[in-house]
Amino acid sequence: QLQLQESGPGLVKPSETLSLTCTVSGGSVSRSGYFWGWTRQSPGKGLEWIGSVYYTGTTNYNPSLKSRVTISVDTSKNQFSLKLTSVTASETAVYYCARGIAVPGPNNDYLDYWGQGTLVTVSS
């Protein structure tokens, strides 16, 4: 059974960099046909896509966050990570990692497994 677990600091100061890691068990981040993504949810709000990294290393980012986001894969540790620079208080949220199935053709991919999420508070 695939499991994803987010980890990282629960408190980040404004203007600093938010760094999170998602550890994957029961599957391999380097296996073809999958991608690995991050989504966040501010308290009481909806879901916001951050971006993803494919098994090939190709990344896709939310255009509104693209200038500040880096998502990467560490195959040796079977993890993938998120870095978001220059954070503000409005980016306090639960951050989720997820696995996606890459399906040939446009707009066919889907997110099938999610981590439990980790709350990151941006505050001084």
Add this chain to the structure above:
Amino acid sequence: SYEVTQPPSVSVSPGQTASITCSGDELGDKYAFWFQQKTGQSPLLVIYQHNKRPSGIPERFSGSSSGNTATLTISGTQAMDEADYYCQAWDSGSAVFGGGTKLTVL
């Protein structure tokens, strides 16, 4: 930027059918995906590619699409189905989520 729109809330009586819509420009040319999120839990995929159910999702969950509107239908709604539901589509490689619909079973 691309947007998909859902009603903020839907109410249904136990045993009845609940329908949650999701609309967006050219949504008919894309697939819609649906997630269920219960309080304090992570999202759970219930429908993918308009009308396919992942393993373990009850048959009472179904999806359809017509024109630029996708619909999640829950037949014989149960109290356990009370949750927030999000539709999602892809646009230029990015996932776009609707604002979510709170389903109340009363």
